[in-house]
Amino acid sequence: MRGKSWNARDGQLALLDAMVFFVIAMLVTNVCFSYLGQSSTSGLDRPSIERCDPGMILGVFLEASLGRSIVIPSSPEVELDGKDQVSDCLLVEIECIEGGGDPLIFASLNQIFLGILLGICPPGMSLLLVSYRAACLTGEPVPIISDPTWTTDERADVRAASATMSSSEQHVHLVVLKLAPATLPELIDI
Amino acid sequence: MRIDDRGVGGFFEDLPVMIFVLAGVSSLITTGVYASEEISRARESEELSFVAVRMVDGLVPHCRPVDGAMPTLGHIRQLNASDICGSLASGRHFIAAIVMRHPGYELLCQGSDSVRGPACDAIAATRLLNALDENGVITIVEARVVAW
Numbered sequence A: 001m002r003g004k005s006w007n008a009r010d011g012q013l014a015l016l017d018a019m020v021f022f023v024i025a026m027l028v029t030n031v032c033f034s035y036l037g038q039s040s041t042s043g044l045d046r047p048s049i050e051r052c053d054p055g056m057i058l059g060v061f062l063e064a065s066l067g068r069s070i071v072i073p074s075s076p077e078v079e080l081d082g083k084d085q086v087s088d089c090l091l092v093e094i095e096c097i098e099g100g101g102d103p104l105i106f107a108s109l110n111q112i113f114l115g116i117l118l119g120i121c122p123p124g125m126s127l128l129l130v131s132y133r134a135a136c137l138t139g140e141p142v143p144i145i146s147d148p149t150w151t152t153d154e155r156a157d158v159r160a161a162s163a164t165m166s167s168s169e170q171h172v173h174l175v176v177l178k179l180a181p182a183t184l185p186e187l188i189d190i
Numbered sequence B: 001m002r003i004d005d006r007g008v009g010g011f012f013e014d015l016p017v018m019i020f021v022l023a024g025v026s027s028l029i030t031t032g033v034y035a036s037e038e039i040s041r042a043r044e045s046e047e048l049s050f051v052a053v054r055m056v057d058g059l060v061p062h063c064r065p066v067d068g069a070m071p072t073l074g075h076i077r078q079l080n081a082s083d084i085c086g087s088l089a090s091g092r093h094f095i096a097a098i099v100m101r102h103p104g105y106e107l108l109c110q111g112s113d114s115v116r117g118p119a120c121d122a123i124a125a126t127r128l129l130n131a132l133d134e135n136g137v138i139t140i141v142e143a144r145v146v147a148w
Helices: A002-039 A054-063 A086-098 A103-120 A183-189 B013-065 B073-079 B080-087
Strands: A069-074 A078-080 A124-131 A142-146 A158-168 A174-180 B094-102 B106-112 B124-134 B138-147
Touching: A002 A054, A002 B013, A054 A086, A054 A124, A054 A158, A054 B124, A054 B138, A069 A103, A069 A124, A078 B094, A086 A124, A086 A158, A086 A174, A103 A124, A103 B094, A103 B138, A158 B138, B013 B080, B013 B094, B013 B106, B013 B124, B013 B138, B073 B106, B073 B124, B073 B138, B080 B094, B080 B106
Parallel strands: none
Antiparallel strands: A069 A078, A124 A142, A124 A174, A158 A174, B094 B106, B094 B138, B124 B138
């Protein structure tokens, strides 16, 4: 009887040790796999935000030509030629809106801007283009283009670039381009 | 018959212990092997990324005329992307292309190392630049290199 009880107790201790070792090994494995799973997105599957340069995108966007002629139904009407640079057209729009003009008359121009930007941004990105009067950066920005997939929430994965533009009245404007990966619900909504 | 008073229960009593120990050890070994493979793959990707960026950065200056003026589409169409990128490829396979993205879409120039085969872990690098077309319109052109 004495021998039997010693036998059972020692055997259970060894089994308990083995189980503890197994559980610890499983925990270590889980931690390693979760860490490796997060960091193993490489190559062409890497999220686009890491590979996109908003400064380069904004630079070529502002320097490019509009591409096609358009008439802005303001008073007086403004005719923009296809060879006009985007930065000049943008300046016309900002000056008009800041002067109290109706932003809706620039809807077709903004569609052209949005088309250009979406064409040169990496796929799956949402974007926002705003303008600030450089003299009062704390003031309300003038929204120019807002991609329908852009959310107004504060996001940690936003990348931005800015450029300054000067008008003939010596007003300096700061144009800011923000880019962020569009989340799945936003894309589904579209 | 002798009483076993030292807790030695024989093979069948130790079997569950052995199974747990073997399962734990094998999971640790599997994790180690997988982790080392992932690390070497990440290092390989980093090296590929460096090569792809170097190739596209080497391609862009050739798009600009020697006088430093804005590139023209005519000049870009005459580039030999295979030769330019081939000298920077460091033995890697690649495909290079220069494409107009605005106001239209047009393949201006392309090149590769003439090797056909599966691209296992490919890395792409792109650069955007402005170029003048024949009508005086400033276009947006993308230079892209995929290396593997």
